[in-house]
Amino acid sequence: METAIDPVELTARLVRCPSVTPEEAGAISLLEHLLRNEGFDCFRIERGGISNLFARWGPRDAKSVFGFNGHTDVVPPGNPDEWSVDPFGAEVSEGQLWGRGAADMKSGVAAFTAASIEFARMHPDRGAIVLTITGDEEAIAEDGTVAILDWMEKNGERMDACLVAEPTCPEKFGEAMKIGRRGSLSVRVRIEGIQGHSAYPDRARNPVAAMARLADSLSSAELDRGTENFEPSVLSVTSIDTGNPASNVIPASCEATVNIRFNDSHSGKSLLDWLNLEAQTVEDAFGVKANLQKTSLGECFVTEPGDLTGLVSDAVLQTVGRSPKMSTSGGTSDARFIKDHCPVVEFGLIGATIHQVDERVSIADIRSLTEIYFRILDGWHD
8 A cells, every 4th residue: 555654765764773772873753753743742751761752643532542562672783794784774675675673673663653644644533543662672671661651651641452563474474463472581590508629529518519400400390281372381591600710619609590481371470489499499408598589570461362353363364365373472572561551462574584684574565564554543443
């Protein structure tokens, strides 16, 4: 479909903003200026050195408010010499737009911005649209979408449903939408022992041996066998470190990091309780002291199939002739925050090259995605 705002050109303009977290680099300002000129009420939300944008078209008390969420921050490009193009040049070739953030997810932001502007121009009296755009998704995400939602609650703003424009399709555009995400729990474990000479282990209490036992026990555990909507939960020990350069010294302490991706048969609390019980077993066996510190937590969630998922599926089918599979695979996204505000799903482009050298996205798919988002708005505000 033809739109007043070209989503491909807007994607290119956003890619040319080197907005590596936490740098805004002009991306949020570009969108704010564009949306304000189209009659959207725009509010910059600054927190923790992060720039975010809330934009609304239509009255606050509208009968129905549909929301889009996306991010303009990107991961670092790595070594530019390994790229075939300038990572922030937004080069167009071979039917693709190339650059860091092209797929994840400046194209998605451009598509819902263009679709929202087009809908507002064509239907000035139908409902309301809210765009929440953050500059803090790729990092810790404490001052991004969370800050926007906090601001919305304080200022009486709402969304009745929300679509997050993350890339959701593994290989073919339109093949998958996300209706949920596994939870993610990261924990730092520190075991305190007693330092000693390695020739006299009976005079020490070895925290490394205790940590090895704990790591083996955790890694060997079957957390579950999967649920109706999710694959089995998985635990990974991602680091073990003593900082000990001496081969003949038993160190006083040892640290490790554990990450669990969990399904809806667990909660963050239940897993923390289990980890503490496992640590207690090692404490008793080795005479050491274990301390566990949660470093990050995103709870698992699922949006049950219904009006929202059906609307997205229909829009995709009508546009590209493919019905998306409802999936809960992958890592985390900002949908984990929005789920506490309103029903949320994710649908976007192919994610095969995200975070990679030579990240790129199909130009034709950007245009199709814009049409899908327009159809969703048209169906929601029918």
